[in-house]
Amino acid sequence: MKRILFLISLLLLIYSCDKDKYQFPDAQVNTFLYPNNVEFNGLNFPGGSAYINGGVNGILIFHDLFDNYIAYDRACTNEPLNNCEQIYINTEELNTLACHCCDSEYFIYDGAVMQGPANYSLHRYNTSFDGVKLSIFN
Numbered sequence: 001m002k003r004i005l006f007l008i009s010l011l012l013l014i015y016s017c018d019k020d021k022y023q024f025p026d027a028q029v030n031t032f033l034y035p036n037n038v039e040f041n042g043l044n045f046p047g048g049s050a051y052i053n054g055g056v057n058g059i060l061i062f063h064d065l066f067d068n069y070i071a072y073d074r075a076c077t078n079e080p081l082n083n084c085e086q087i088y089i090n091t092e093e094l095n096t097l098a099c100h101c102c103d104s105e106y107f108i109y110d111g112a113v114m115q116g117p118a119n120y121s122l123h124r125y126n127t128s129f130d131g132v133k134l135s136i137f138n
Contacts (some may be wrong), residue, residue, distance in 0.1 A: 024123045025080050027056045027073065032135045035063075043069070043134070049089055057086050059125065059136065060097070062108060071125040071136045072111055078102045078118040087122065097122070 004098035006102055032062035042048040047064045057075035064070055076099040077083035087106065090098040096114065097106040111122030128135045 010130065022120050024073070024076075024077070024120075025056050025075070027054070028138060029054050029125050030058070030135075032133050033061075034132060035069075035129075035134055036132070051088075054136070055125070056080055056123070057083060060087060060089070061127075061134070061136070062089075064109060069127045069134055070109070070130055071127050072097070073123040075119040075123065076102060076104055076118055077113075077122060078104050078116075080123075087125045 033040055035050065040050050043061060043063050045048050046063050046065045047066060050061045051074070052059050052061065055072060055073040055075065057080065060072045060074050062070045074086045074088065076087055078099065082101065084101040085099050087097045087099055089108070090096040090105065093105070094124050095108045098104070098107050099118070102117050103115070104113065105115040106112060106122050107114055111124055113119065113121060125136050125138060
């Protein structure tokens with residue numbers, strides 16, 4: 001009987017720990033664009049960016065200073081399913097992304113939280129650039 005109570009207690013403990021684990025909402029992303037097209041003219045040079053549809057709350061693409069493309073879901077990790085909580089490039093603070101609603105701030109190069117209430121880094125998508133086509137995917 002003690003074994004059964006121990007196993008039940010152990011299972012409850014394990015289950016209760018899992019529910020506190022943060023998980024970004026699922027969104028299938030498999031898209032591509034051509035940075036040399038006029039509509040994405042801002043992506044042609046390092047420091048440039050573009051917003052596109054997709055993901056949970058849109059996607060922000062940033063052309064970094066090392067000539068790489070970074071793609072983040074625009075959903076703020078404070079409340080990812082809240083349409084109001086959407087990140088944008090903060091033109092007043094260098095290398096910073098900010099949320100319209102909760103005022104969380106993130107570092108543009110790795111998506112790390114610089115200021116809360118958000119506790120988790122931005123959700124980043126994979127990118128691949130072959131010199132002509134930029135692919136963005138899970």
